Amino acid sequence: MSTALSSTTVPVRRRFKLGPGARGIKLLIPVLLLLAVFFLVPVLALLLRSIMEPVPGLQNYVELLGSQTYVRVFFNTFMVAGVVTLITLLVGFPTAWLLAIMPKRWSQVMFAILLLSMWTNLLARTYAWMVLLQQTGLVNRVLMAIGVIDEPLTLVNNLIGVTIGMTYIMLPFLVLPLHATLRAIDPSTLRAAAICGASRWQALRLVLLPLALPGIASGALMVFVMSLGYYVTPALLGGTGYMMLAELIAQLVQSLLNWGLAGAAAFVLLVVTLGLYAVQLRYLGGGRSGMGDR
Amino acid sequence: MTTPFLQIRGLRKTYDQVVAIDHVSLDIKQGEFMTFLGPSGSGKSTTLYIVAGFQEPTEGQVLLNGKSLLDVAPNQRNIGMVFQRYTLFPHLTVGENVAFPLRVRRRPEAEIKAKVDKMLELVHLGGYRDRLPGQMSGGQQQRVAIARALAYDPPLLLMDEPLSALDKKLREEIQFELRRIHQETGVTILYVTHDQEEALRLSDRIAVFSQGKIEQVGTGEELYERPTSRFVAGFIGNSNFLPVKVEKLGSGRARAVFPNGQAVEGDASAFASGSDGTLMVRPEQMRIRPGTAVGQELAVTVRDMTYLGDSMHFAVQTPWNQELAVRMAVRDGQGLCIGSSAVLEWDTQHGHVFA
Incomplete structure (x- = not known):
């Protein structure tokens, strides 16, 4: 590029550089409008109701965070979401790794199974778990037949049932993003680790896990956040004694018509979720993601 | 007789029905730079990878200092390896990459630091300790990979086409570095490449692979001057292959007859036994001079000529319509032009006949 031209080319270039960005924002307008009308407005309305009903003030939040019943619901919700995330990680990481390294023909079959289960109706799958987990269900009968237990275990209408059902439902949401991350890792990186003297455990801990961290984090966040607000599965498998937050909100709205308290609960959930997302962005978004250019 | 440093004994590897390598045997001396040269799929x-431990042979044995390597897991073999693509750990700095093999060996921190400094010095990357691999060029990354592979003083360094992803200039630069590093450390190197020039430049000895077997092992000079097969002659350097029939003349002499009935005579040892064959002559061993052929002289026609600065390249056509390459000093090619008749000559000791 000659210097004589630069005085005229620079402004043109700059306009060009802005072009795609400005066009991008224009393309986003329909989505932004949709979100504004169907997400932002209802959320603000809910927030408004939580501080205006029945009388203006923060009494809904005080009640929510002060009553033992409601705190227990929060505790149940976060505990179940945490345990579900943990188990999903423990099961999902090996699954995603297997999918990444197995021959393509086999991984396609595995993917089909994974996606088919995801696309099957949620209610059908949850009822199926009720059948499997009940006192005289398949799981209890098999365990008794092989002599692991003498009496049937109570696997539904409690948090065990919720955890089992949720883990199953959440698995694809972790495996899919994690698989994408793992497949981008060059297998010879692990060979290099082995020839450098790293045992399998060291290669996993020092190389594979750090490189997979962005995928682990986004998958885990997805599972945790979805679990926090999940309704159907906890409602069906958890019974009435072990309530989670989404059920509480539904009950407050449908049975008690207490929109203020329901709004407060929903808003607390939203704040927690956004907070978690911010933490992830801060520590794992961009910068040293480990997946730099190779 | 002491046991060779590294012995490869009757190695064979088959996948289903496909034979990848077939009874490969080779002894490598301590401190030697040995190159496996061959086209892709030749088994090099x-x-x-069998020496590294990433693949298991169907048959055969690999011995390091007389002890079998095959029962040892890759991470216990204490071998260094540099791969084709840069396999640095992208989440670790250059310093941490070089320290990695020492960390997994749980060496003391002070030793690790000193060793990392020394290795980065060795590959001339002293100031790059805190860079991430992604911030470096391909050549620099590959030098870090060499530093990492040598950090734990392995007796053996394996290199799998380490320069094939680099451009020509960088390749030559790192080839030079490699020779220096080899001399400074005295490490035994097993090097895989498909680039004959690279093999000649770097190696003490070269093993030429073809279709799962070793065709010939020797120094670059031996392979170039005395190839034992047509494949080796064709793979290392440029060659002319002339179809001939060999006739024994008695008293240690033989002659090779060309398709048009003309012949060259020579010492029988230079003419492999067998009747039909190929006579190989390097382009730079051939000469042409303007004029008409007399008697047994080979008459050729100049079809093309290219000025290459330090030499002239000629394409000449034989009476049996084969095109041959001739390379001469520029001043020796004076008086020749495209289309002119010429006489083709070479010294008989530079002709090699293969069955």
Whole structure:
């Protein structure tokens, strides 16, 4: 590029550089409008109701965070979401790794199974778990037949049932993003680790896990956040004694018509979720993601 | 007789019905730079990967200092390896990459630091300790990979086409570095490449692979001057292959007859036994001079000529319509032009006949 031209080319270039960005924002307008009308407005309305009903003030939040019943619901919700995330990680990481390294023909079959289960109706799958987990269900009968237990275990209408059902439902949401991350890792990186003297455990801990961290984090966040607000599965498998937050909100709205308290609960959930997302962005978004250019 | 440093004994590897390598045997001396040269699929990488422990042979044995390597897991073999693509750990700094093999060996921190400094010095990357691999060029990354592979003083360094992803200039630069590093450390190197020039430049000895077997082992000079097969002659350097029939003349002499009935005579030892064959002559061993052929002289026609600065390249056509390459000093090619008749000559000791 000659210097004589630069005085005229620079402004043109700059306009060009802005072009795609400005066009991008224009393309986003329909989505932004949709979100504004169907997400932002209802959320603000809910927030408004939580501080205006029945009388203006923060009494809904005080009640929510002060009553033992409601705190227990929060505790149940976060505990179940945490345990579900943990188990999903423990099961999902090996699954995603297997999918990444197995021959393509086999991984396609595995993917089909994974996606088919995801696309099957949620209610059908949850009822199926009720059948499997009940006192005289398949799981209890098999365990008794092989002599692991003498009496049937109570696997539904409690948090065990919720955890089992949720883990199953959440698995694809972790495996899919994690698989994408793992497949981008060059297998010879692990060979290099082995020839450098790293045992399998060291290669996993020092190389594979750090490189997979962005995928682990986004998958885990997805599972945790979805679990926090999940309704159907906890409602069906958890019974009435072990309530989670989404059920509480539904009950407050449908049975008690207490929109203020329901709004407060929903808003607390939203704040927690956004907070978690911010933490992830801060520590794992961009910068040293480990997946730099190779 | 002491046991060779590294012995590869009757190595064979088959996948289903396909034979990847077939009874490969080779002894490598301590401190030697040995190159496996061959086209892709010739079994050179498979052999290297068996030595590394990433593949298991169907048959055969690999012995390091007389002890079998095959029962040892890759991470226990204490071998260094540099791969084709840069396999640095992208989440670790250059310093941490070089320290990695020492950390997994749980060496003391002070030793690790000193060693990392020394290795980065060795590959001339002293100031790059805190860079991430992604911030470096391909050549720099590959030098870090060499530093990492040598950090734990392995007796053996394996290199699997380490320069094939680099451009020509960088390749030559790192080839030079490699020779220096080899001399400074005295490490035994097993090097895989498909680039004959690279093999000649770097190696003490070269093993030429073809279709799962070693065709010939020797120094670059031996392979170039005395190839034992047509494949080796064709793979290392440029060659002319002339179809001939060999006739024994008695008293240690033989002659090779060309398709048009003309012949060259020579010492029988230079003419492999067998009747039909190929006579190989290097382009730079051939000469042409303007004029008409007399008697047994070979008459050729100049079809093309290219000025290459330090030499002239000629394409000449034989009476049996084969095109041959001739390379001469520029001043020797004076008086020749495209289309002119010429006489083709070479010294008989530079002709090699293969069955």
